[in-house]
Amino acid sequence: MLLLRPPFTTATDSSVSKLISVCLCPQSIYTTTEEIKGNGIVTPPVPSSLNYFAHIHHLNLDVGAMDPLQPVSQENWRSEQMYFLSAEFSQLRRSHHLARTYSNSLYHQRELVNMPRQVLLYREVTWLFANPVLEQLQSLTIPLSDIKRYTNIVCMMKSLEHIRYLLDEIWTHPVIRNSDGAEEKDVRMEEILSLAVQLVKDHVRLFPRRLRMVSSCNWDKRTEHSRQMIPEDVQLEIFRMLPPVQRMESLTGDNWMRVAAHPEATDLQFVETLLNNTPAEQWFGTSYDYRQLLQRCRTLKNLDIPPLGQGSFAWAVQEKRDHEGRIITNKGQGLAAWEEDLLPYGLVPLENFTIKEQLKPLTDEVDDVAFAFSQTLATITVTTLGTDTEMRRIQLGRGWVDLPMLTQLEIQSNFARLDLHPELLSHCPNVTSVKLSDRTYGYQCQDIVPCQAAHLAHVETLALTGWSALTFHQATLHSAKRLTTLAVTLELDSEDGCFIPPPSELKWSYGIEDDNRVGTEFQEPPAILRPQWTWDWYLPCLTDLYLTSEFAYCIQFQFLIGCPSLRSLALDMHSVDNDCLIMIPEDLVAPSIWGDPTSPPARIVVPSLRFLSLRGRWIMDDAYMLDIMTGMFPNLEDWVLDGWEDITLRGLIAVLRTQQPTSHYKTVFTSLALPSEQEEEEFGVLRKTRITGHEVLLPVTVYFYDIPYGEIHTVYRLTTGV
Known part of the structure; x- marks a missing residue:
């Protein structure tokens, strides 16, 4: 155990000695041992002949350890506080350049006192331990506020590597400006950084190639307003004095400047992760060929970058083609038994690819990566940006080949329409998660070119929003037996809701004869028919289903028979055109396709469903609502009826009380009008603000929207009796 006790003969002055004495209550420095006897009596520590300082090679104290120890008595606490508020401590703070920097940035008296105290403690305790063992230290954390003390003894740090x-x-914060509004240089900061550079320069001169690493850290990562960083030009100056990194395994923002200092000499062949989301022109300057950087990373597995421009992965495409050419040649000559599903020797084994638009738009990066690394790619994540004043098309999927290892495909396009190649999903046979989205709202059915049906036997999550939803081939769902989450949606406008084409246009696009067409004029079918949704898939693992717009409008509830595990169903078709769906008794039964063709239709029952949301003009009467809620969804707990028509408050209350006294309903959201006082008394409903606590209530809570499709609501509860 290491004990601290005064006098501190190594302290620089009496004020610092008193600071340590007040904070740590020490008596002297000893390396001691103590022994606990069997009778529970602790013997006092005695000096030991062992020199523990000889074993210190890395001195990087935890900043959090500089919090003062709790005073052992109220008297000690008072004396401690009096010292920190004294003129002596204020003078000490000013003499160590801490008065302006911290008082300008910290706003509470306690912080104003504690921060300088902790900083001074860290400086002195670090020096206390470092000074006797400077020659043996291999790594050392140096407080920049105390840098001058260390620059004078660089010659003693012969073993230092980090x-x-x-x-x-805290340097210039907030930014100091002169009377003209221009930023003033922080003289103190420039002095400190100059000394930091000089220390490295002197060490490199005295001990060539010994120093391997120079890094930095903040005093408190939690305090955002006081976080500092060494300017990039200073970092480059320091790193250029150090030898290039060997066997680098990860290249990220934390060590990017080390490579920037020696872009050609740095060993990149073992890099497995490369992450940099800044524009490529800022990596090493506009003159450097950053594509060469990627090609040198021969063991790269994880890549997260912005778009690099047309042809940035042409080298990888060419390597793949050359390798395939060698395979064909060797097979033809019978020289070797090549297995095409094995990782080709020498190709970069990229597994995870993420690209996000910054300044440059997306070009051919995704398509080239999908082709070049098809045998190893496991995830592809693409994010495109833009403005709400533009709507461009992004074409993806051209030139793709089968990706047998791909499990996750996510493409998020903001203000750009995703124009996916019809065979894109067909090249992802083992994918488990597909998330494709853009912000398509209005459209014409004649512009939709459907994708081909894909065999996705392993997919578990399928979330399609926008153009990818409109072009999706519904027959793909016949193979998706492991699917748990299905969302097929379009962009929802905050005011207008969904966009749904006229029913006649929808039928025309699917090649369905419209019985309500006015007149006898023949209408040519569309050049490309959209595959009609059959609603006959069997999805035994599906738990969550979310449909909006035309997909909610066209739903056939018979489909739910094939979803025995469904727990959440959300259908949203509210639109500015007030499209409506009239519920009829036939919607509650399933045709014979689900069983024996000779048997009569069976009633649809979804016993696993716990959440139901129907938004839009769902038209039904009270009796039908009672039938659907208690018959089709007998175990429902939470439901939303927003925009429903022809139902009444009486009908809603009848549904909620049907399960009494063992009601399983928990929450109900409705756009029905608020109950009048007479209805409150008649139906036994109480506004939550009027509940006294003496009532016996049902577990259900009813939220009444102030307006349809709104968010503001008034809360009611139901009593057990009327």
């Missing part, structure tokens, strides 16, 4: 600069000063 310097970590602690940014314990």
Whole structure:
């Protein structure tokens, strides 16, 4: 055990000695041992002949450990506070350049006192331990506020390999400006950084190739307003004095400047992760060929970058083609038994690819990556940006080949329409998660070119929003037996809701004869028919289903028989055109396709459903609502009826009380009008603000929207008796 006790002969002045004495209540420095006797009596510590300091090679103290120890008595606490508020401590703070920097940035008296105290403690305790063992230290954290003390003894740090600069000063914050509004240079900061560079320069001169790493850290990562960083030009100056990194395994923002200092000499062949979301022109300057950087990473598995421009992965495409050519040649000559499903030797084994638009737009990066690394890619994540004043098309999927290892495909397009190749999903036979989205709202059915049906036997999550939903081939669902989440939606306008084409146009696009067509004029079918949704899929694992717009409008409830595990169903078709769906008794039964063709239709029952949301003009009367809620969904707990027509408050209350006294309903959201006082008394409903606590209530809570499709609501509860 290491004990601290005064006097501190290594402290620089009496004020610092008193600071440590007040905070840590020490008596002297000893390396001691203590022994606990069997009778529970603790013997006092005695000096030991062992020199524990000889074993210190890495001195990087935890900043959090600088919090003062709790005082052992109220008297000690008072004396401690009096010291920190004294003129002596204020003078100490000013003499160590801490008065302006912290008082300008911290707003509470306690922080104003504690931060300088902790900073000074860290400086002195670090020096206390470092000074006797400087020659043996291999890594050392140096507070930048105390850098001058270390620059004078660089010659003693012959074993030092890693310097970590602690940014314990707050420099210019907020930005200092002169009378003209221009930023003023922080003289203190420039002085400190100059000394930091000089320390590295002197060490490199005295001990060539010994120093391997220089890093930095903040005093408190939680305090955003006081976080500092060493400017990039200073980092580059320091790293250029260090030797290039060997066997680098990860290249991210934390060590990017080290590569920028030696872009050609750095060993990149073992890099497995490359992550940099800044524009490529800022990586190493506009003159550097950053594509060459990627090609040198021969073991790369994880890549997260912005678009690099047309042809940025042409090297990978060419390598793939050359390798395939060698396979064909060797097979023809019978030289070797090549297995095409094995990882080709020498190709980059990329597994995870993420690309997000920044300044440059997306070009051919995704398609080239999908082709070049088809045998190893496991995830593809694409995010495109834009503005609400433009709507461009992004074409993806051209030139793709089968990706047998791909499990996750996510493409999010903001203000750009996803124009997917019809065979894109067919090349992803083992994918488990597909999320494709853009912000398509209005459209014409004649513009939709459907994709081909894909065999997705392993897919578990399928979320399609926008153009990908409109072009999706519904026959794909016949193979999706493991599907748990299905969302087929379009962009929802905050005011107008969904866009749904006129029913006649919908039928025309699917090649369905419209019995309500006015006149006898013949209408040519569309050039490309959309595949008609059959609603006859069997999805035994499906738990969550979310449909909007035309997909909710066209739903056939018979489909739910094939979803025995369904727990959540959300259908949203509210639109500015007030499209409606009139519920009829036939909607409650399933045709014979689900069983024996000779048997009569069976009633639709979804016993697993717990959440139901129907938004839009669903038209039904009270009796029908009672039938659907208690018959089709007998175990429902939470439901939303927003925009329903022809139902009444009486009908809603009848449904809620049907299960009494063992009601399983928990929450109900409705756009029905608020109950009048007479209805409150008649139906036994109480506004939540009027509940006294003496009533016996049902577990259900009813939320009344102030307006349809709104968010503001008034809360009611139901009593057990009327």
